[in-house]
Amino acid sequence: MTDTEDKRPEPESLLEIARQEETAKKSVKLTIYFGAAPGGGKTYSMLYDARMRKQEGIDVVIGYVETHGRSETEALLKGLETIPLVRTEYKGVRLSEMDLDAVLARRPGIVLVDELAHTNAPNSRHGKRYQDVEELLNAGIDVYSTLNVQHLESLNDIVFRITGIRVSETIPDTFFQLADEIKLVDLPFEELLKRLKEGKVYAKDMAENAVKRFFKPGNLLALREMSLRLVAGSVDEKMLLYMRAHAIAGPWSATERVLVGVLASPYAEQLVRSAFRIASDLSAEWVALYVETASHTQLSDKEQEWLKNALDLAEKLGARVVWTKGDDVAEEIARYAQGHNVTKIVIGKPRRFGLFPTLARKILVRTRDIDVFLFAGKSEQPVPKKKIGIINPLNYVMSGVAVILGSLFGFLLRDILGQVNLLFLMLLPVVIIAIFLGRGASIFAAILSVLIFDFLFIPPYFSFAVSDVRYFLSYLMFIAFAFVISNLASNLQYKVQQLQQSESRTITLYGLSRDLVTAQSIEQVLHLMIRHTGQIFPCDMAIFLPGNGEVSVRASTDGFRINPKELSIATWVWLNGEPAGLGTDTLPEAWAYYLPMKTADTIKGVVGFHFDSILEVLTPENKVVLDTIARLGALAIERIGSKDSKE
Template identity: 40%
Template sequence: MKKEEERRPDPEELLQRIHKEHQGKLTIFLGAAAGVGKTYTMLEAAHDRLAEGVRVAIGWVETHGRAETEKLVIGLPRIAPTVLEYRGKKLTEMGIDAILEQKPELVLVDELAHTNVKGSRHVRRFQDVEELLNAGIDVYTTLNIQHIESLNDVVAQITGIIVRETVPDSFVEQADNIQLIDIPPEDLIKRLKDGKVYISGQAQQALKSFFRPGNINALRELALRFTASRVDQDMAEYMRKNHIDGPWPAAGRVMVCVSASPFSAQLIRAAQRLAKGLRADFLAVYVDTPSRRFPMGEKERDRVWRNLNLAEELGGKIVTVAGNDIVEEMMNVARNENVTAVVIGKPRHSRLREFWHGSLVDKLLRKSEGINVYVIQSKAEAETHSAISTARNDVPAIAWLPITGGLVMTSVVTAISWVGREQLEQVNIALLYLLPILFTAVRWGRWPSYITALASVLAFDFLFTPPLLTFNVSDIRYLWSFTIFLVISFVVGGRTEMLKKEVRLTRQRETSVRTLYDFSSQIAAIIDVNQIAWTFVRHTGVALGRNTVLLLPEEQGSLKVEAQYEANMPEGRGGQAELPAAEHAVANWVWVNGQVAGRSTETLPGAEFLFVPLTVDRRTVGVFGIELGQQKMTQEERQLIYAWAGLAAIAVERGKLTEAARQAALLKESDQLRTALFNSVSHELRTPLAEISAAIATLLDSSTQYSAEIRQELLETVKSSATRMERVVANLLNTARLESGMLQLKIDWCDVEDIVGTAIRRMGETTHNHILRTRIAPDLPLLRADCVLLEHVVVNLLDNAIKYSPPGTELTIAAEQSGSEIFVSVEDNGCGISLQDLAKIFDKFYRASQQAVQVAGTGLGLSICKSIIEAHQGRIWAKNNPGGGAIFVFAVPVPANGSRSVIKESEWDDRKGTPNFGG
């Protein structure tokens, strides 16, 4: 059983495999150094594919003036590059838009680690390649081993040169094929000397520095090891995919602590290499400690963000926690995340600091329990500029108000002490000087208290310590007083500042949790997508104090601004104005590719907005934009935005699914309606059509002579059947008009007596088998109504009464005014209506299930009557007659012409079944 579980495929892996099937194939020609023949081999392979009939194109190839390489370029279609202007010069870069437009089957992209010119869509070329792969285009590309991110510090240790342009390991690992291009060191050196790699001057310099035989051999070994590990990984994946038993390593996790240290990047790479070797997951933890002795500046914050971004690029999971004890927080994360190994840097600070604060490595070893600890020797790297930067949360370094306040309090104490120096002893004066130090430390923190303590020491020494009015000290015991002043300011000020930082961090996190909770609570009950969009942009805009916008796809697939919030507007709402064309283009790119882009990223960083995709199950359902301009974002804001975006994506998806469910329900209801209509109509039309066909066939039969009575009877059968069909078709047309909302009342003056008379004439012969009586009150006022539709109501009610009344029984039509309404009733002496049918009798397609009488019909007549009467602002109802049969009544409002009592549904005479119209 356990073995079967191990063989069971990982769902995430299956999703990645399905996603990869829709991507282009990536082939990397990997070399140990420049000049080994990567581009040459790539061009040869491209010619072979071209001969096979594959549409090949050159996206970007650097020949470096090598004649044999330039010969291979001939014959391959080349896509024109993009021309960009930078600092007054026109530079060219790979034309990614032209490639996407032409969409060849295979494109050649040289120098994968290249950094693009400022103003390009992406900062680095591997991101261009990633977009081509997502578009389904196969890519051949070249790469040197020193440009792989995780090997950057190893290469620097070997060659002494730090490579600036790197490619994340996560991107290299997704390659479908890696071909190692290798030649002996002697051949490479000979190529250099012959000028086949660089021009003569550059070649001589390269031979003295980078291309030394020892360096080349070390780089070759790195390339061979990397390729071998890739082959081993492919073999393990093949064995797992085909259920071949093997010594699978136990699952685990490698954790590294990320900080603002310049050594942190090397530790991250070392942890990634260790995790890769152990086939374990990789975890990067950043502990935000408010107890730092010196506040973190903008430079350090940017370094922390670069390190976290590096860990993410290398495939690590990022975890951010806050606490005073770094080791304790790391161990908490390690226990929660099932960490099996921890990577930490070897201490580089002095033993005095270790004695004072303790060794981080020793603490970690003591508390690591069953976790392996790897201590790595590292050295600082040169600073690099990143397009991703974060804001500074701290106040300016120099706060003049607290310093001035401390000096003023010191001056006040000095004046008081000078005036009362005859009555006060030096001990009392020294204690008085402690007051401004303590107050400044508690009120303003460490540095103002330091300056206040220094000013107090100088004032006390100058004015009250012999010899007076000098800074000389004759008694060494006074030095203890000076030391106490400084220690008090150091301890109290430091603890106060630490507590303030803890309070600020607690408030920030409380605000983040509260805003997320508020937003999730607000959208929990909302299913309208537009309302969700407006709630989202307003909530994020108010919380961050920035302009926000949410774009959602239209039915045709293009993005439109669904909601927009402007922070400088009184109510925040800026309407649904369109974004500038450049910003909308960035949002479209995010929508298509499902990746973050815009300001503060490495993709289209020239935009004013940062655009974040709203993603659910790897599907992008919308794009959220927040205007940054020249402002910077804190890490807390960035994490909060991603959390909001996740909630908004779920809410938008829920709204769309709800709408889809509603449409599905309507479609189901429509299908049921269509089925019921088809069944009813087919049954209702079949009988009169059969009667008409039989009567006409009989009349056309020339072989038999029929009497005049028989012919008249047949013609009446045709007429009654046609009338019946006409009534069915009229009901269908009226139902269609009512359902579509196209029913328009043609209001005119109507006489109720004329309406009843016309309805009786339309019924014609169908009333001959019943006794029809009418009771129309005299002097009924005229109605403002649609005469034809009211006539149709009377016809339907009368037809219904005939169907459910035995032949020879009475049918009564009555009409009279009561108050501001005219009541018209149709009474029959049939079987009546059951209680269960009475509540549904006016529903569409509903037919009463009478035991005694079986009649045909579509079940539309009464529902049409109800709709027509309600369109006239009237009411209609049905009731059983205690003497037998049923009564259908409708009331239509008219202008009041006298004071008469208003008839209610319960005020009917049970004896005769006729309305008791008052009196």
């Protein structure tokens, strides 16, 4: 290889540079004033820079600034235009929030939005302020904002271990990494404590409590170190990207891929954050994988909430979320890792060890060439008991009747069949019950069969006494055998159900794509989308298409609720190209779940879905199916539109 080839720029780095240059052409810039703790001067620095930009002739307005009563900060507000806040009332408390629509209508050059991690008031368009900022950036408005290090999602567990305080308001690290400029506002902890005691951070009565709980020298030192490391890491990342793009020599590492195995546990979110930090340190792409087994139906409501929160968090932090099905969690994780060139696996550390191999041990055995990280989580809440499946008394009655009928038949032929054949005859209804009625009814049938067999066919007759210990051992083996059969039958039944669902979805999506290819009009496309979606999901559905700068309903089911509120949400999705509505963080009070109908470079419309049970339907796997339906429809509309334009 020649020296010229050695110095050739890396394609991935050139693509990243191109992406950044394209972003720069849009003249949209996010600047974050970053610090280690409240009171460090972030808002002051932001306002000072804003005044400088105003003197340079740039149109600067204040969307939201919190001065906390600090006189030197309030002095910098003079001369800067302030957008009036929106006043709302929630449970008797008056709340003030940034008027997002007013800022969008004003369209300044730069808007100041303080406290990036803030949680908006209920019924706001977005649940978090950083989502407001994201919409402002999409609208072409530069944003100045502030953030403390403890509000980064991936550091939530570390901050808790350092300070003993769980920070509830966080932003995804992926949004923090989008910042074009991160300005570190650093203040030595001695100076910060002095400002706190002087009442320049909080009122003096609040300051004493803050010093005891949060503003301890050790806490401030640790938080300051984390903030310095983060900003340095951000600079390093940009420097490495520049060096790669310009073929500057360096020891470049091979591409890494990290996989985190997510389980329904109280440690799931902590595990996801740890995996994200590992992937970030390695500049690696990462995957969050959940394996659905037959036991998934037995998850408690709390466990389902843990699982959903962990997968949502992984998606916010930039992971590819994969939901797969299988019998063995370790086998599925190993199969996925080996099939997708995963180099590192992150899983939870076993809480206890017993006779049977743990999940971690199984994965270690199956993935000899892959590094495995064991994470020891710390739970702040107890693990709830497993959900007990609903017992259907009719199944047990039917099991008892089947066993009794089999016993009567055996009793009539007892002189012909003999004890061995009678025992197999008693096993027959147990196997049939296991296949059709499930595990519980099968085990009940096995125990009842043993009792009847002992009572009718083993001397002393018509007694439950056991004269020979070998019979007792045979009974135990009979019950164990029935238990194994019932488990196998239950797993087989679960597999058959999953295969039927997967096959049904595959056939329906294939039918939709085939029919859309031959569709001759947009009305036909919309009709096909609604009809095929109804074959997969029992839901109400509406499709909105743009025209004259707004969207309107072009097709819907009879039960879909269409009103100005839902129409405005569909319009927002069309303008911003992001999902919104029920089950999301954007406009969660909506009646339906809305998806943009995207092609490679345009948004052709919006599709809305209403489900009776949104949490059960909006799993990562089902979201992929819904997104596929929306994209297939968009491609068909684009094809018909281009055909009409040519004609």
